[in-house]
Amino acid sequence: MTNNEPAYTRPVATVDNPIEVRDLHKSFGKNQVLMGIDLSVANGEVVAVIGPSGSGKSTLLRCLNRLEEVTSGEVLIVGENIATAKGKDLDAVRQRVGMVFQHFNLFPHMTALENVMLAPTELKKQGKADARSRAFELLERVGLGDKADARPASLSGGQKQRVAIARALAMSPEIMLFDEATSALDPEMVGEVLQVIRDLAASGMTMVLVTHEMGFAREVADRVVFMAEGKVVESGPPTEIFDHPREERTRDFLSKVL
Numbered sequence: 001m002t003n004n005e006p007a008y009t010r011p012v013a014t015v016d017n018p019i020e021v022r023d024l025h026k027s028f029g030k031n032q033v034l035m036g037i038d039l040s041v042a043n044g045e046v047v048a049v050i051g052p053s054g055s056g057k058s059t060l061l062r063c064l065n066r067l068e069e070v071t072s073g074e075v076l077i078v079g080e081n082i083a084t085a086k087g088k089d090l091d092a093v094r095q096r097v098g099m100v101f102q103h104f105n106l107f108p109h110m111t112a113l114e115n116v117m118l119a120p121t122e123l124k125k126q127g128k129a130d131a132r133s134r135a136f137e138l139l140e141r142v143g144l145g146d147k148a149d150a151r152p153a154s155l156s157g158g159q160k161q162r163v164a165i166a167r168a169l170a171m172s173p174e175i176m177l178f179d180e181a182t183s184a185l186d187p188e189m190v191g192e193v194l195q196v197i198r199d200l201a202a203s204g205m206t207m208v209l210v211t212h213e214m215g216f217a218r219e220v221a222d223r224v225v226f227m228a229e230g231k232v233v234e235s236g237p238p239t240e241i242f243d244h245p246r247e248e249r250t251r252d253f254l255s256k257v258l
């Protein structure tokens with residue numbers, strides 16, 4: 001990135017742990033997917049969530065911004081229980097959490113710039129001129145200042161994902177969630193997206209990343225959480241989890257992916 005000025009400002013959180021999950025349970029019908037998750041994420045901390053397919057990683061992330069209704073337990077986002085928030089309170093707490101998905105979910109009929117401007121103009125009632133200049137700064141920050149007028153169809157996967165990250169940042173979230181942000185990309189495009197995530201981590205953003213990129217998790221995460229069958233099996237610093245896992249299930253998983 002050539003731009004030294006941060007293109008967004010992170011509001012100062014008022015609590016030590018902007019994410020505090022307590023005894024979170026989530027079922028789909030009779031299928032119990034999360035079975036008592038406890039997770040605290042400190043200000044500026046980067047947590048990588050790893051684990052087998054179907055272990056509930058995406059569901060956990062989706063509960064953090066209430067894309068899924070919680071069955072029981074608490075999900076405190078900067079001190080507000082998003083699991084029970086309603087109406088305007090829910091909108092307000094949701095805006096503190098940006099999310100990036102595996103499939104970029106950009107609006108195909110809008111340019112990159114319009115995609116990034118949309119939420120601030122619609123939700124925050126930011127003026128168009130302000131939203132436009134800020135969206136442009138964010139695109140520059142992710143290395144796409146020259147693609148502002150491009151539509152998603154003309155962008156590569158890595159470029160689309162960087163637009164999606166800029167779009168999530170446009171609401172000035174205090175927390176960013178990434179759900180396998182590089183899994184749908186061709187290998188040669190993974191690096192450019194990881195670089196943007198790396199820059200965000202360095203800027204002090206509080207983040208939870210679900211990832212299959214074990215090398216990246218080791219490098220960028222302060223803490224790695226290993227999930228299996230709806231539970232946190234173990235968590236700790238990357239060196240502990242990757243080099244000295246305590247649990248058999250963690251060892252078994254790592255032997256398959258490393």
Ligand code: ADP
Pocket residue numbers: 028031033051052053054055056057058059060
């Ligand atoms: P992971 O991200 O670790 O692969 P998920 O959280 O996507 O796991 O899924 C965990 C379990 O929850 C799976 O059994 C999946 O089928 C189920 N599940 C996820 N979303 C839904 C849904 N919307 N409706 C029903 N079941 C779901």
Ligand code: MG
Pocket residue numbers: 057058059
């Ligand atoms: Mg998933």
